[in-house]
Amino acid sequence: MSWFVFALIFLAQPDHALDCFQRANAAYEAGRFDEAVRLYDSTLLGAQSPTVYYNRGNAHFRANRVGLAIADYLRAWRLAPRDPDINFNLNFARQFRVDRNPNPEGIWSRFVRAIFTVFNPPVTRVITALIFFLSALFLAGYFLRHRSALLIIGLVLTVLFLFGLGSVWYWRGATDRNLAVVVVPEAIVRAGPGSEYREIAAVHDGLEVKIIEHRPEWVLIQIPGGLGGWIERSALERVFQ
Amino acid sequence: MRRFEVKLRRTDLLILILLVNLVYAGEINFTASVDRTTVGLGEPFELTVTVSGVNISRVPKPQLPELAEFDNLGVSQSQSTSISIINGRVQQQTAISFVYTLVPRKLGELTIGPCRMVYDNTEYTTEPIRITVVKSKTRSQPRTQPQSRFPPGPFDLFEEPEPEPAGADDVFLAASADRTSVYQGEQVTVTWTIYTAQELARLNLKETPALTGFWADDIYQAQELRYEQRTVRGRAYYAAVLRKTALFPTQSGELRVGPMKLEGQIVTGGFFFGRAKPFSVASEQLKITVKPLPESGKPASFTGGVGSFEVSASLSSDRSTGGEPVTLTITVNGTGNLGLITAPALPSVPGLKILTPETKDNFSYAGGRLSGSRRFVYPVLPTADGRYRIPEIELGFFDPKSGSYYVKKTPALEFVASDVPAKSGPVETASPGLRVIGSDIRHIRDRLVRSRGWEQAAGLAVILYPLGFLLLIAGVILGRHQRRLQLDTGYARRSRAFRQARQRLKMAKRALRENRMNEFYGLVRQAVLGFIGDRFNIEAGALTTAELQTELGRFGVDAGLVTELLDTLNLCEIARFSPGAVTCDPPQLLIKAEQLLSRFQTAGGR
Structure with a gap:
């Protein structure tokens, strides 16, 4: 049963x-x-x-x-x-966004993104830890046996490990909890946390922003162009978590 | 100056790709209107409050005045936006309408006071509106239905064959169709006529006919009854047309036109002493046989048109500068089911974005048949400079008279685009509702792929870091140890000294248990002496007692410890060679030897 x-x-x-x-x-x-x-x-x-x-x-x-x-x-x-x-x-x-990103992704950053996002974040973390362990194993083997092949493999693995660290670091930025998107057709960015403050800009559905600071009803955001301001919290949705 | 206007509804939400601009509040218009100023008591009517202006955004809901004499049934909101690009500058004209449905509660002259709205710190008000509320009329048709387009003359209305009475003798309702067998999409005109031999009052439409399977368009709806004298089967009647409707079947097979039901009162007995007798009549159900359109010979360009049509096409301009769109208009002209013709498929032209067309109709029922034109208006956007050619466009139709298909073609059209902004420009617009032809999101997936538990694995993998570090440290230490063992004999002896001595003492213990006393003393002596030799890297066995004493003194070993060592060694020597003179018990000696080993391990310099 x-x-x-x-x-x-x-x-x-x-x-x-x-x-x-x-x-x-x-x-x-x-x-x-x-x-x-x-x-x-x-x-x-x-x-x-x-x-x-x-x-x-x-x-x-x-x-x-x-x-x-x-x-x-x-x-x-x-x-x-x-x-x-x-x-x-x-x-x-x-x-399909109204607001165009003022600094679109260039070739270099596309390349960086392509090489650093081969695996998803948890897989990247597992592989990086494994590579670290293996490189430690080969280097320890070299200290005991003094075979140059062990040293070469160990060093190659160390380079790979540093690359893995880069990938982990990249993912950390790309999946930051403070990333958010605008989910209302239009929202006004203001100079302070309240509707009485001066209007700075209008942002539209789909714009990706970064949250810098929270208040109960308002959040301070940074728009990709570098402009920052306060926006009503309900106009945003956090992307991750 | 050229203008490009796209009209759209809020629900379509055309998203314009514009740079993030500050939105400046322009001048705005604030108006209120009603759909009619005379309404029946208890009848709903619409109050429309409209805010319009250039570059306006986030309009607050207007405040309605106190409406004590009305019931407010609710509000709906609609928005229309038109974008104009004048000399490269974008102007967005927006009109937001709030439509309130109101019902008057009392008779007489009522006033809807001014509506208020505050926008950008300015208060706007509308003019008050006067409404005359009258006693509710008996309504036989919904108010939204169109009034008769062509007030028909009496002859016009009675051209149908004489109908059969529906059974009742004094009053009957007849439905007649001008034909009962048609092709799908061919027009059938159905007329509902009331025949009466008595005076009628308080007519009320109980049931409108069900018209499933048809696209129905009213030709005539009676606002007031115009009676004509007619004779049916030898009896004189007054006859009045209630409704005349053009039906276009949208499916084939046996279709039915449902009954219309009418109730009212028959007034008898003259003007002053009349009695009213209620009655209720229904028309008979009509059967229409709809033949399907033949599959054979159907052209690929057929879009549903049945009738006799002509097609033409035109461009709003033969040149476009600065990325402005031109308008392509395809007009279908003729007689037939114009309302069921859908837009022709346009060939794709490289470098042109042809947007979803707007449909504009101009219909009439001259001669009782639907005729007129339907225009498909396509905004066409050039994406690069060049001469563009829109090829011939074909449209296929079906002719019900001959029972065959025919195809009409438009001539090819050309225009020249110059100074198109590279790639961008505010006109490059697109929205989910107004899709760019040839590109869309990729479709959803059918197979559910679950994420495996990599998150947990990643949590566990963290322990690989301390493990790796330990491995490295162990590797470094062991490596150094091994290297010294190879290069430094003293280090090698030192590192094996204690192990060897312990081994010898173990052997000594065994000898003691087996009572081989001579061997026992020898092994204890060897263990201690060998340890001293390894520990200080000297040949201890080959030295005399005195030499050993000075040698150990040189290494800085405490003199008392050296004396103890020499005593122990002596004791072993004596016990070994003159067994009779034993002065100590062997286990004690073993303990002593062990103590010496551990003390020597820390004694003296290396």
Whole structure:
């Protein structure tokens, strides 16, 4: 009896997620995007998955919510950084923003991003730790046996380890908890935390900003161009967590 | 000066790719209007409050005046935006309408006071509006339906064949169709006529006919009844047309036109002493046989047009400068189901973005058949300089008279684009509703891919760092030790000294247990002496007692310790060679030897 209950708990959980997922896809295909979003939400309670974020991003995009779509594509990208569909839709959705990024990504930063985001953050951390351990192993072996082959392998592994550290560091910046997107059609950035302060700029759905400081109703943000100001908290959604 | 205007609804939310600009509040207009000024008691009407202006944003909801004499059924909001680019400058004209549905509560002249709104620290008010509320009329049709486009003359209305009475003798309602077998998309005109031999009062439409499977367009809706004398089966009636509707079947098969139900009162007995008798009549259901359009010979460019049409196309201009769009208009002209024709598929032209068309209709029912024009207006955006050619556009139609398809073509059109801004420019607009042809997001995935538990693995992997460090430190220390063992004999002897001595003492213990006393003393002596030799890297066995004493003194060993050592060594020698003169018990000696070893390990310099 108990094994049965055990099996039920173990099997029922993913099946529920899968069921939600399929119903959400059906709602999406039928054009009921808001319903699809709700079902993807419940799918995410049962399973962390890049596919669900990706599909939910599509549903948001179809419902004209570019900001929420970009946030979901970024979450999916964090889990599956090499996935071509996710990258395509992320870039596609970014084109639909009203506010253009004043300093678009150059070749160099694209290259850095490409080489540092081969694996998703936890895999990167595991591989980096393994490489460190292996390089320590080979170097310790060299100190005992004094074979130059051990030294060469150890040094190569050390270089790889430094590269891995770079990747871990890059991911830390790219998935910063303070990254947020604007999720309302238009929001006014002000000089202080209150609607009585002077208006500085208008930002629009989908703009990616960085949160610098919090107040209960207002947050201080930095816009990619370097401009900063206070914005109502409800106009933003954090991308990660 | 050229202008480009795209009209759009808020729900379409055309997103314009503009730079982040400061939004300047322009001058704004604030107006209120009602859809009619005379309404029946209890009848809803609409109050529209509109805010419009250039570059306005975040308009607050206007404040309505005190409306004690009205019920407010709710508000809906709509927004229209038009973008004009004048000499490269972008102007965004926005009109936001708040539509309130109000119902008057009492009769007479009522006033809707001024609405107020504060925008950008300025207060705006509207003019008050006067409403006349009258007693509710018996309404037989919803107010939104169009009034008769062509007030038909009496002859016009009665051209249909004489209908069969519906059974009732004094009053009956007849529905008649001008034809009962048509092709899908071909017009059928249905007329509902009331016949009466008595005076009628308080007519009320109970049920509007169900028109499933048709696209219906009213030709005539009676506002007041115009009776005509007619004779049906030998009896004189007054007849009045209630409604005349053009139906266009959107599916094939046996379609039905549902019954119309009407109720009212028959007034009998003259003007002054009349009695009213309630009655209720219904028209018969009509059957229309709809033939499907033949599949054979259907052109690829067929978009649903059934009738006789002509097609033309034009461009708003033959040149475009600075990335301005030109407008391509395709006009379908003729008689037939104009309202069911959809936009033709346009060939894609490299370098041109052809946006979703706007449809503009101009319909009429001259002669009882739907005719007029439907225009598809496409904004066309050049993305680079050059001469562009929009090729011939084909549209296929079906002719129900001959029962065959035909194709009409427009001539090819050309225009020249110059000074198109490279890649960008404020006109490069796109929105989810107004999609760029040929590119869209990639489709959703069917297969649920779950993330594996790498997060936990990453948490565990952290212990690899201290492990690696330990490994490195161990490697360095062991490596140094090994190197010294190879290069420094003293270090090598020292590092094995204690181990060897312990081994010898162990052997001595065994000898003692087996009572081989001679061997025992020898081993204890060897262990101690060998340890001293290894520890100080001297040949201790070859030295005399005195030499050993001076040698150890040279290494800075405490003189008392040296004396103890020599005593112990002597004791072993004596016990070994003259067993009778034993002065100590062997276990004591063993303990003593062990003590000496540990004391010598820390004694003296290296």
